[in-house]
Amino acid sequence: MWGRILNLVVKELQQLRRDRAAKFRLLIPTLVQLFIFGYAATFEVYNVATIVLDQDHSQESRELVARFAGSGRFQIVETANSAADVRRAIDHADAVVAIVIQAGFADDVRKGVSAPAQVIVDGTNSNTALIALSYVSRIVADYAQEMEQDLSRRTRAGARPPPTVTLESRPWYNVDFNSRWFFVPGVIATLTLIMIVNLTSFAVVREREVGTLEQIMVTPIRPLEFILGKTIPYFLVGLALVVVIAGVGTLWFQIPFRGNPLVLLLGTALYLLCVLGIGLLISTVCKTQQQAFATNFFVINPAFILSGFSFPIASMPDFMQWISTINPMTYYLVVIRGTFLKGVGLEVLWPQMLALAGLGIVLLASSVLRFRKSLD
Amino acid sequence: MTGDIRIRADKLTKRFGDFVAVNAVSFEAGRGEIMGFLGPNGAGKSTTIRILCGLLRPSSGRAEVAGLDVAREPEKVRANIGYMSQKFSLYDDLSVMENLSFFGGVYGVKGARLKRRIAFAVEMAGLAGREDAVVSDLSGGWKQRLALGCAVLHEPKILFLDEPTSGVDPASRRRFWDLIYALAGDGVTVVITTHYMDEAEYCNRIALINGGRLVALGSPSELKRSAIRGEILLVEGDDPGAMLEALEGAPGVRDVAPFGSSLHIVVDDAARDRAAIEARLAERSLSWSRIEPIKATLEDVFVQLVGEGGKAAP
Ligand SMILES: Nc1ncnc2c1ncn2[C@@H]1O[C@H](COP(=O)(O)OP(=O)(O)O)[C@@H](O)[C@H]1O
Ligand SMILES: [Mg+2]
Numbered sequence: 229m230w231g232r233i234l235n236l237v238v239k240e241l242q243q244l245r246r247d248r249a250a251k252f253r254l255l256i257p258t259l260v261q262l263f264i265f266g267y268a269a270t271f272e273v274y275n276v277a278t279i280v281l282d283q284d285h286s287q288e289s290r291e292l293v294a295r296f297a298g299s300g301r302f303q304i305v306e307t308a309n310s311a312a313d314v315r316r317a318i319d320h321a322d323a324v325v326a327i328v329i330q331a332g333f334a335d336d337v338r339k340g341v342s343a344p345a346q347v348i349v350d351g352t353n354s355n356t357a358l359i360a361l362s363y364v365s366r367i368v369a370d371y372a373q374e375m376e377q378d379l380s381r382r383t384r385a386g387a388r389p390p391p392t393v394t395l396e397s398r399p400w401y402n403v404d405f406n407s408r409w410f411f412v413p414g415v416i417a418t419l420t421l422i423m424i425v426n427l428t429s430f431a432v433v434r435e436r437e438v439g440t441l442e443q444i445m446v447t448p449i450r451p452l453e454f455i456l457g458k459t460i461p462y463f464l465v466g467l468a469l470v471v472v473i474a475g476v477g478t479l480w481f482q483i484p485f486r487g488n489p490l491v492l493l494l495g496t497a498l499y500l501l502c503v504l505g506i507g508l509l510i511s512t513v514c515k516t517q518q519q520a521f522a523t524n525f526f527v528i529n530p531a532f533i534l535s536g537f538s539f540p541i542a543s544m545p546d547f548m549q550w551i552s553t554i555n556p557m558t559y560y561l562v563v564i565r566g567t568f569l570k571g572v573g574l575e576v577l578w579p580q581m582l583a584l585a586g587l588g589i590v591l592l593a594s595s596v597l598r599f600r601k602s603l604d
Numbered sequence: 605m606t607g608d609i610r611i612r613a614d615k616l617t618k619r620f621g622d623f624v625a626v627n628a629v630s631f632e633a634g635r636g637e638i639m640g641f642l643g644p645n646g647a648g649k650s651t652t653i654r655i656l657c658g659l660l661r662p663s664s665g666r667a668e669v670a671g672l673d674v675a676r677e678p679e680k681v682r683a684n685i686g687y688m689s690q691k692f693s694l695y696d697d698l699s700v701m702e703n704l705s706f707f708g709g710v711y712g713v714k715g716a717r718l719k720r721r722i723a724f725a726v727e728m729a730g731l732a733g734r735e736d737a738v739v740s741d742l743s744g745g746w747k748q749r750l751a752l753g754c755a756v757l758h759e760p761k762i763l764f765l766d767e768p769t770s771g772v773d774p775a776s777r778r779r780f781w782d783l784i785y786a787l788a789g790d791g792v793t794v795v796i797t798t799h800y801m802d803e804a805e806y807c808n809r810i811a812l813i814n815g816g817r818l819v820a821l822g823s824p825s826e827l828k829r830s831a832i833r834g835e836i837l838l839v840e841g842d843d844p845g846a847m848l849e850a851l852e853g854a855p856g857v858r859d860v861a862p863f864g865s866s867l868h869i870v871v872d873d874a875a876r877d878r879a880a881i882e883a884r885l886a887e888r889s890l891s892w893s894r895i896e897p898i899k900a901t902l903e904d905v906f907v908q909l910v911g912e913g914g915k916a917a918p
Binding site: 231232234235236238239242243246247438439440442443444445446447448449450 | 657658659685687688692693695706707709711712
């Protein structure tokens with residue numbers, strides 16, 4: 229039995245070695261995704277085009293504007309003379325943010341009453357707008373606090389300054405909200421899913437389409453042996469893929485790896501069982517590579533969206549949340565981020581490991597059962 | 605003789621839903637026999653072979669191959685048979701040697717025996733010196749001989765070949781048949797499907813299959829004797845269509861069938877009926893260039909038993 233399986237594994241790897249298209253499919257998307265997520269995809273916002281309308285022309289108003297410019301987040305692209313200028317700039321997308329400081333701003337600040345400053349954001353890109361707004365409020369809050377302290381010092385209105393409460397957000401594990409740290413480990417889960425589901429389902433469907441599957445079935449090879457012969461090679465390819473991405477992530481992108489590599493390895497092995505099971509299951513319902521391609525697309529996309537990779541599961545409707553609990557990627561992401569960024573081990577990740585193991589067994593077992601039937 | 609029976613099919617039937625693809629087919633094939641399945645597309649030839657290989661379960665009836673029940677012990681049967689499926693059955697993206705090692709390995713042929721068998725297959729296919737060529741670079745004839753080599757690596761007692769020569773040039777087909785004769789000479793039972801009539805003549809016995817039924821079974825000469833009761837006249841002329849119309853139902857004519865641009869006419873006695881046919885054609889003022897008695901071919905048998913619609917592609 230093991231001799232026959234070894235034969236199948238060797239054959240599969242020989243085919244993969246010859247298959248230039250498969251190698252291309254394996255290598256290029258990996259690098260592209262890695263570098264897109266490493267460099268381009270970011271939650272941070274820099275150099276937001278900003279227009280300023282300063283109707284106060286005071287020391288204080290200039291000071292506030294200077295703070296915006298100095299933060300690095302905003303780039304003052306224009307100084308407006310009227311409200312109409314502001315409107316036009318936002319409408320033409322020359323600016324995303326407008327800071328409007330009305331006349332009397334300095335007086336109000338000196339008097340210690342609330343001073344009117346208005347921030348307008350272009351909400352058409354709500355993501356950027358929200359992030360920019362949070363920077364705005366931080367800069368303004370800092371400014372206001374300093375002014376207040378300054379004022380109370382100068383007026384000596386009381387022996388004790390009025391108590392101020394400031395809310396400070398302190399992200400753990402990723403102190404700078406570095407989105408690269410967040411994205412690159414996630415790429416491991418996505419790419420493994422895409423690559424291994426595709427390779428596995430195509431490997432079986434191609435044999436069915438070409439006719440070699442029928443030839444195999446008249447040899448003494450049993451269905452279980454055939455399935456092992458198909459899965460072991462892609463299990464190895466999957467492991468290699470994870471090692472490469474993790475290597476590039478830590479060495480090139482300087483993502484910290486704080487946990488135990490063996491824990492990641494265990495999680496990866498269990499995740500691969502699930503992914504191989506999905507690929508095999510797809511191959512049992514598809515007769516042609518064309519069908520397999522379409523089916524893969526319909527499975528991989530929801531798996532990605534409902535995994536918590538970029539959209540929070542907690543804000544999804546109940547039904548979607550339920551799907552995400554049977555999505556292996558959901559659990560693997562926790563394992564990856566846990567081992568990379570938090571450095572936690574099995575004492576924390578055991579529920580995810582159990583879930584992955586359970587899903588893997590169910591998926592593989594049903595694919596073996598379905599596979600037998602699909603031969604007749 | 606019974607000890608030499610290698611295949612025994614008894615009222616084999618296969619239904620797909622309501623459709624009966626194979627209908628109560630019974631036959632036997634002995635050691636070293638070349639048995640041909642001849643029939644139009646969709647007749648049920650491949651389905652019958654798939655049942656005999658244990659790929660499909662019969663709906664009813666039973667089949668024994670190498671003395672083993674195919675439905676009950678398919679795994680044991682498989683060690684005794686070689687199979688070339690109707691589709692191309694090698695790995696196109698592997699080399700000649702990689703294919704041979706793979707199929708040898710899965711059949712459990714090992715060590716010195718594997719070496720010897722691979723050398724035999726390479727020799728047989730005429731691929732010596734091209735062991736590292738990728739199969740997709742080989743032309744049809746080589747591929748087909750290599751596929752045969754892969755199917756006999758484990759020295760099976762019975763060989764099933766489903767349209768092995770389709771799409772191969774005539775010279776390669778002849779060479780392939782030489783190999784089949786050699787294998788049969790060594791005692792291998794060969795079951796082969798074909799739609800080439802000339803190939804059917806090479807078989808020891810022919811099973812004529814149509815609509816899932818076994819229509820006739822016998823050696824080529826037996827089939828000709830029993831199916832064609834009479835003699836055959838070949839008629840050639842300018843307007844075969846009009847001649848066909850003129851001769852259908854004419855006195856002395858038992859049957860008329862077009863063969864290319866000529867007609868084959870079945871008559872009781874060629875010498876006697878020839879005059880009547882010439883008279884009939886003259887009466888309709890149709891001119892002919894040739895009328896002469898010929899030997900019946902399997903194609904005549906086929907047309908007699910299966911009918912015009914069943915005539916296979918040339
Ligand atoms: N798996 C199947 N399901 C349904 N019908 C089938 C199946 N396999 C074959 N058939 C039908 O059975 C008939 C016989 O097919 P086949 O044995 O391949 O014919 P042949 O090999 O003589 O051309 C055809 O009409 C075909 O459509
Ligand atoms: Mg067929």
